[in-house]
Amino acid sequence: MNTPIQFGERLFLPVLMAPYARRNDDPLHRRLWVYVLDPASSGSKRLTQCIEVPYEPLGKAGIHGAVFAVDHSPLPPFLLDHLDWPERLIEDFNQHPLHLDEPRLAMAGGIEPCTGKPLFAGQMAYAICQRVYDTFAAALGRFPTWGPWVSRRIRHSQSPALTIRPFAFEGANAYYDPSKGSLEFGVFNAALNDSTSVLPGGMVITCLSHDIIAHEVTHALLDGMRAHFRLNTHPDVPALHEGFADLVALFHHFQYPDLVEQAIEDHGGLNSDMLLELGKEFGTALGNKEGDCLRRAMDNVALPGQQAAPEICNYEDPALTEPHVRGSVLVAAVFAAYLQVYERRAGELLRLANVTAGGESRKILPSQLVSLLAREAAAVADEFLQACIRAIDYCPPLDVRFGDYLRAIITADRMLNPQDSSGMRDALIREFRRRKVDLGRVRDLSEYSLEWNSPSTVDRPAVPGLAWSDLRFRNDGRTPQSIAEIERQAQALGEFLIDKVHSGELKGEFGVTRAGGDYGPITIESLRTAARRGRDGRLLNGIIAETSQTRTTPDGVVRGGSTLVLTEEGRVDFAIRKRVDDEQRLLDLRHQLADTGGLTDVSFRELHSHRR
Ligand SMILES: [Zn+2]
Known part of the structure; x- marks a missing residue:
């Protein structure tokens, strides 16, 4: 007989891992040099930048932060072959890990960017990863946690920091x-094609690519947020992982004002390959044609050097099976909406400055106007990025389709920013539809219709004991006080669900059903408090909880569940579900189950392997 409730292995992580708690006499930031464009990107005067990350002590023996740590193993033979160092240098590297707290190095922003200094790769990866982590923390209104590998590390008294391995393999x-709880970066020889930006046969270090680092750490952050997001139930699932990671990497380009200003100076707008292309060096080094990149943000904008704009992507195209290609539909829809909102807001500035939009006049913009436009581009990019990240909290806990993701963005943004003065939501809806993304059964394309509409009661049901005033926090005001406190909260939620399931009230709306027979126990996978801040400063407190349940079928085990969004009063505002007892879902999954004998998780190692 099954126990009716069980706790998932990531439930207690908010208490077990946290970023460094700043002391009053600590500096606010640490400055670190990075490449903001791939080292081989040609034509940019602003390849490198010194960026700020929150200060934390890193120790003397390499980079050991609270959330990220850089591996300092001896350099592997394949890299030593490339570097051709004398024995003295190799020994020096092995004995002297990077000591960023050393005063002179701290003042200099660490090591200056260089492709021939292996220590720099770790510094850069640490800085970019920390940046992305901070973006997630701001969007979610809480500190992100890692996947269940952290619990295993803590049990063995090891560091809970995600390991960055800059030279993991050839x-x-x-x-x-x-x-393992690690980011593994490869090093390889570029193809022998003739290229002016990448040396044929030269060494390419993936850990020196801003975009690759930002993409990989996003996978780790997303994996930390949800227990069953990687369950490969539909082609949209791996594609969402890829598209989402690309969106995060691309929107971070706009955090570097120098880069954005250069794009505006050169092209009069944002249609610059520096901003809208990903992984330029990697793409060229794979042997694609000169100047090629891994992926592009846009499907309907001609970039400099292109004769005509490519055709718009179509979600219904049966050829869109490869996850990165399918993911690019999502990326293109979001970026088309972004550019529209930016153009509208930039148009106001251009009119104010009495500059006609388009044409030659844009090429001689005064520098103050360029700075203002760059600031606007960064502000709009930040709004979009925050909305894209926050939407994960409003997605079903598994089996997420692109249409679900759009509805999650709309719902999350409407809750936090009731006024959409910039027209972001309207632009997103139209661009998703232009690409024929399936939105499921909705009445019309209004925001109101796309917002999630469950539970279907006028009065939202309240979960006893989960009002914000019932919760106990640590001094930081957002981390639960203890493991016992999280257990109390999860128990309260579990009892609420069992009560609803057994009474038949709101049948099926929570995605789970009575345990027993083919159905496993209801699992509380995670329960996280969130204090989010909207664009107008409005604060929204609440709880995001994730439940799941297994069902044994003759073809294999399937899963359902729901993401529950609770208000500050502890009421269930949304129950975003994939029902475990939905027979149609089971039929849809049958082919996949028959092929594989059971559902498996998406593997990033396989997804990312590139053959020339
Ligand atoms: Zn990926």
Whole structure:
């Protein structure tokens, strides 16, 4: 007989891992040099930048932060072959890990960017990863946690920090490894094609690519947010992982004002390959044609050097099976909406400055106007990025389709920013539809219709004991006080669900059903408090909880569940579900189950491997 409730292995992580708690006499930031464009990107005067990350002590023996740590193993033979160092240098590297707290190095922003200094790769990866982590923390209103590998590390008294391995293997690949809790970056020889930006046969270090680092750490962050997001139930699932990671990497381009200003100076707008292309060096080094990149943000904008705009992507195209290609539909829809909102807001500035939009006049913009436009581009990019990240909290806990993701963005943004003065939501809806993304059964394309509409009661049901005033926090005001406190909260939620399931009230709306027979126990996978801030400063407190349940079928085990969004009063505002007892879902999954004998998780190592 099954126990009716069980707790998932990531439930207690908010208490077990946290970023460094700043002391009053600590500096606010640490400055670190990075490449903001791939080292081989040609035509940019602003390849490198010194960026700020929150200060934390890193120790003397390499980079050991609270959330990220850089591996300092001896350099592997394939890299030593490339570097051709004398024995003295190799020994020096092995004995002297990077000491960023050393005063002179701290003042200089660490090591200056260089492709021939292996220590720099770790510094850069640490800085970019920390940046992306901070973006997630701001969007979610809480500190992100890692996957269940953290619990195993803590049990063995090891660091809960995600390990960055800058020279993990020889090969044209980089990936997040959820079994080890590491980002593994490859090193490889560029193809022998003639190229002016990448040396034929030269060494390509994937850990020196801003975009690859940002993409990989996003996989790790997303894996930390949800227990069953990687369950490969539909082609949209791996594609969402890829598209989402690309969106995060691309929107971070706009955090570097120098880069955005250069794009506006050169092209009068944002249609610059520096901003809208990903992984330029990697793409060229794979042997694609000169100047090629891994992926592009846009499907309907001609970039400099292109004769005509490519055709718009179509979600219904049966050829869109490869996850990165399918993911690019999502990326293109979001970026088309972004550019529309930017153009509208930039148009106001241009009119104010009495500059006609388009044409030659844009090429001689005064520098103050360029700075203002760049600031606007960054502000709009930040709004979009925050909305895209926050939407994960409003997605079903598994089996997420692109249409679900759009509805999650709309719902999350409407809750936090009731006024959409910039027209972001309207632009997103139209661009998703232009690409024929399936939105499921909705009445019309209004925001109101796309917002999730469950539970279907006028009065939202309240979960006893989960009002914000019932919760106990640590001094930081957002981390639960203890494991016992999280257990109390999860128990309260579990009892609420069992009560609803057994009474038949709101049948099926929570995605789970009575345990027993083919159905496993209802699992509380995670329960996280969130204090989010909207664009107008409005604060929204609440709880995001994730439940799941297994069902044994003759073809294999399937899963359902729901993401529950609770208000500050502890009421269930949304129950975003994939029902475990939905017979149609089971029929849809049958082919996949028959092929594989059971559902498996998406593997990033396989997804990212590139063959020339
Ligand atoms: Zn990926």
